[in-house]
Amino acid sequence: MLRESVRALAEAKIVPFAAAVDEEGRFPQEALDALVANDLHAVHVPETYGGAGADALATVIVIEEVARACGSSSLIPAVNKLGSLPVILSGSEELKHRYLAPLARGEAMFSYALSEPDAGSDAAGMKTRAVRDGDFWVLNGVKRWITNAGVSEYYTVMAVTDPDKRSKGISAFVVEKSDEGVSFGAPEKKLGIKGSPTREVYLDNVRIPASRMIGAEGTGFATAMKTLDHTRITIAAQAIGIAQGALDYAKGYVKERKQFGKPIADFQGVQFMLADMAMKLEAARQLTYAAAAKSERVDSDLTFFGAAASASPPTSPWRSPPTPSSSSAATATPATTPSSA
Ligand SMILES: Cc1cc2nc3c(=O)[nH]c(=O)nc-3n(C[C@H](O)[C@H](O)[C@H](O)COP(=O)(O)OP(=O)(O)OC[C@H]3O[C@@H](n4cnc5c(N)ncnc54)[C@H](O)[C@@H]3O)c2cc1C
Numbered sequence: 250m251l252r253e254s255v256r257a258l259a260e261a262k263i264v265p266f267a268a269a270v271d272e273e274g275r276f277p278q279e280a281l282d283a284l285v286a287n288d289l290h291a292v293h294v295p296e297t298y299g300g301a302g303a304d305a306l307a308t309v310i311v312i313e314e315v316a317r318a319c320g321s322s323s324l325i326p327a328v329n330k331l332g333s334l335p336v337i338l339s340g341s342e343e344l345k346h347r348y349l350a351p352l353a354r355g356e357a358m359f360s361y362a363l364s365e366p367d368a369g370s371d372a373a374g375m376k377t378r379a380v381r382d383g384d385f386w387v388l389n390g391v392k393r394w395i396t397n398a399g400v401s402e403y404y405t406v407m408a409v410t411d412p413d414k415r416s417k418g419i420s421a422f423v424v425e426k427s428d429e430g431v432s433f434g435a436p437e438k439k440l441g442i443k444g445s446p447t448r449e450v451y452l453d454n455v456r457i458p459a460s461r462m463i464g465a466e467g468t469g470f471a472t473a474m475k476t477l478d479h480t481r482i483t484i485a486a487q488a489i490g491i492a493q494g495a496l497d498y499a500k501g502y503v504k505e506r507k508q509f510g511k512p513i514a515d516f517q518g519v520q521f522m523l524a525d526m527a528m529k530l531e532a533a534r535q536l537t538y539a540a541a542a543k544s545e546r547v548d549s550d551l552t553f554f555g556a557a558a559s560a561s562p563p564t565s566p567w568r569s570p571p572t573p574s575s576s577s578a579a580t581a582t583p584a585t586t587p588s589s590a
Pocket residue numbers: 360361362363364368369370371393394395396397439447
């Protein structure tokens with residue numbers, strides 16, 4: 250039922266704008282409005298804080314169905330989870346009530362600011378600094394590649410509080426867009442998902458109350474990594490949704506396009522390709538759903554499953570290019586009609 254209702258909403262309210270959003274590289278405001286109106290913009294927020302209380306699998310299904318219509322729009326529910334999960338996992342009750350309730354009501358979006366110009370895979374090499382000043386922390390630094398930056402009101406920012414301790418000297422904070430000293434770079438020009446703004450976030454003497462620290466001092470990196478364990482699955486869901494959208498589109502096209510007097514769907518070579526796409530897509534989906542169940546139970550092998558799920562979809566940016574030997578697997582695929590694909 251959830252899938253059907255999100256699909257119907259996406260077809261009606263997101264599909265009509267998806268191509269323009271991508272071509273114009275503009276934020277999908279229509280999608281945000283439709284998702285908020287139907288309480289689908291941040292379904293993961295627990296009911297205690299006014300949210301829908303969706304579990305990890307339900308959240309994945311929402312993201313998947315939005316991505317099937319528009320990859321950029323799917324980063325609204327996905328990054329709202331990414332940005333706010335540190336607060337859910339490690340924040341005080343005060344922080345949870347203060348920041349999760351506006352998120353659940355659709356009044357504010359949440360971004361996640363870990364990466365920096367010189368700290369990508371090696372996130373612990375970050376340079377953004379937070380220095381204590383009485384009841385305040387003062388933040389200085391640059392975060393890069395921050396999804397929905399400039400649109401989101403709230404940011405989980407990881408910063409170094411003790412430079413001698415490397416990952417154990419990193420703490421997490423909630424920074425607000427309206428805090429003095431916060432500004433944003435120009436949107437990056439990307440190859441895809443062009444409607445989702447990716448910007449730098451500049452922190453110039455941003456002075457925030459000490460109560461905005463998420464969890465204890467020095468636990469920010471652990472919270473950041475735990476957050477990624479749970480949210481790599483949402484990026485897998487995005488890639489699966491995009492792949493499903495492409496497959497559904499292709500299935501329609503091959504029936505419509507005629508060559509040599511018949512629809513190209515009648516050619517077995519085309520059927521092989523569609524069968525292959527459907528097979529790889531379903532394998533990725535099942536791995537992602539298994540990872541979502543593990544996320545919900547916080548199983549000990551979640552880190553492996555989350556990483557594997559995010560690298561498995563055919564459209565995943567984290568997927569390695571196929572080697573010549575792996576592409577020969579296509580010839581071993583049994584003949585399947587496009588409709589059964
Ligand atoms: C569209 C987009 C949105 C993003 N959104 C966010 C966001 O919202 N918040 C945020 O904090 N970050 C975000 N990021 C940043 C993203 O998390 C980083 O791009 C990622 O961590 C990789 O860092 P990097 O791009 O600096 O690559 P690098 O770390 O420089 O890696 C370059 C290459 O080296 C390889 N490599 C690196 N280390 C190793 C190793 N130890 N072993 C083998 N190979 C290695 C990598 O696999 C890669 O192929 C976003 C990025 C993009 C492109």
